Amino acid sequence: MTSDLILDYLSSTDSLRFLDRGFTVDCDSDHYGCNLEMPKVKTNRVKYPEGWELIEPTLRELQTKMREAEDDPHDGKRKCEALWPIFKIAHQKSRYIFDLYHRRKEISKELYDFCMDQGYADRNLIAKWKKPGYERLCCLRCMQPRDHNFQTTCVCRVPKNLREEKVIECVHCGCRGCASGD
Numbered sequence: 001m002t003s004d005l006i007l008d009y010l011s012s013t014d015s016l017r018f019l020d021r022g023f024t025v026d027c028d029s030d031h032y033g034c035n036l037e038m039p040k041v042k043t044n045r046v047k048y049p050e051g052w053e054l055i056e057p058t059l060r061e062l063q064t065k066m067r068e069a070e071d072d073p074h075d076g077k078r079k080c081e082a083l084w085p086i087f088k089i090a091h092q093k094s095r096y097i098f099d100l101y102h103r104r105k106e107i108s109k110e111l112y113d114f115c116m117d118q119g120y121a122d123r124n125l126i127a128k129w130k131k132p133g134y135e136r137l138c139c140l141r142c143m144q145p146r147d148h149n150f151q152t153t154c155v156c157r158v159p160k161n162l163r164e165e166k167v168i169e170c171v172h173c174g175c176r177g178c179a180s181g182d
């Protein structure tokens with residue numbers, strides 16, 4: 001072989017090896033140079049269970065709302081009040097997953113577990129919803145006696161017929177009442 005041919009040969013086998021590696025390398029999608037040279041490399045490391053595409057739009061929408069709530073400048077709001085939307089959206093996300101699995105039975109156990117593993121739903125809050133008396137619990141904090149004056153649970157946990165004020169918003173998450181019978 002002439003030296004030119006050898007060079008050609010080497011570069012072609014090199015690029016073959018390069019391509020071969022390209023298929024297995026976990027390459028970052030933001031790294032543009034890679035995608036220019038090589039066939040598209042599958043970059044998603046997360047394996048999404050079946051049915052994910054049906055719930056993804058709702059979850060994405062709630063994630064976006066959550067981000068907006070977190071970025072909100074809270075002008076003129078009390079410090080605690082600024083957190084209310086965040087609690088509310090976190091509650092909505094968990095409730096959505098909970099309903100789909102436990103009540104409507106529309107998603108698989110695999111997808112349900114996946115959502116909790118990925119942080120789309122709060123496992124601890126959902127565990128409470130399965131217990132009598134906590135079916136409507138707003139957030140975990142409102143059932144912790146130590147966070148409240150006089151070591152009682154939050155005012156929002158008191159059934160409507162047992163509290164003096166009929167309209168309330170609790171200081172922790174803005175809950176307007178989450179006792180089971182309300």
Ligand SMILES: [Zn+2]
Nearest residue numbers: 138156175178
């Ligand atoms: Zn509550």
Ligand SMILES: [Zn+2]
Nearest residue numbers: 142154156170
């Ligand atoms: Zn509360």
